[in-house]
Amino acid sequence: MPVIEVQDLRKSYGGRRAVDGVSFTVDEGEIFGILGPNGAGKTTTVECVAGLRAPDAGLVRVAGLDPVARHEEVTRLLGVQLQRSELQPKLTAGEALDLYASFYERPADWRVLVERLGLEGQLRTRFGKLSGGMRQRLLIALALVGNPRAVVLDELTTGLDPRARRDTWELLEDIRADGVAVVLVTHFMEEAQRLCDRIAVIDKGRVTAVDTPAGLIDGTAASRTVAFAADTPLEQAELLALPGALTVTSADGRTVVTGTDATVDAFISLLARRAVTARGLRVTDATLDDAYLDLTGTDQP
């Protein structure tokens, strides 16, 4: 049974659809990414998973429980770090960690989390006085302090410096190894590519693709790019006729062909057949950025 299950989730605000039929499941020991443009409905979706918003329609289950009807039980199983999270400004970081740990029967040792997240120097600082990045680190620690079975992390590393970001990624990888199911909303492609086992791309309230990062990349129309300078010019039309070829551009003596694996294979055969030497030949894979741009509308802000 998946730890998190979302089926045909729908949610509108004042008649405007924010989430329009989203479905996905997240298994134990899986990091499931949600990518999508601003306003696509990502936060609304994870707020429904956390039981903080009631869906208009559809089904949400966390460990088999309805997070709205069984909110208290779900709170014990699910750690949550949301974009709109706030704490009482006068509470110090150390007090907040003690308080949150007291909610759970078997809390994690928060000192370990504090060390992993580089929060040691901040324990006596009030929440209201923490820098943006330190607040973020504290909210991550609070999401994990209950030793949850599942966590929802909305923009996990926004505002973190590069070292804190790497440390947080390693922490998440350890949590996954412990069998926790993780839902990660992110705008960072590098983060998604490194951490996520599967990713849902959401656009205008709908899931436009669910796959592994490699699967999403392979699914892009132009999954490979070949760049070269030929000693004997090759006809543009001939290159465009290669199987799967999408575009051919030439500038400064170099030609760039976009296409698929089949395009690359056919291109190599063409070189051999013509006894053409391609200098500085480079074959590059599409990135998750390319896949993301393919899968989301261009009319978004």
Ligand SMILES: Nc1ncnc2c1ncn2[C@@H]1O[C@H](COP(=O)(O)OP(=O)(O)OP(=O)(O)O)[C@@H](O)[C@H]1O
């Ligand atoms: N409390 C609310 N009241 C009214 N409309 C809302 C509310 N929260 C979100 N919306 C609207 O619902 C849509 C989806 O918002 P949501 O915050 O879920 O998107 P998102 O994908 O998380 O965006 P971002 O990447 O900017 O965080 C947007 O059009 C937003 O303006």
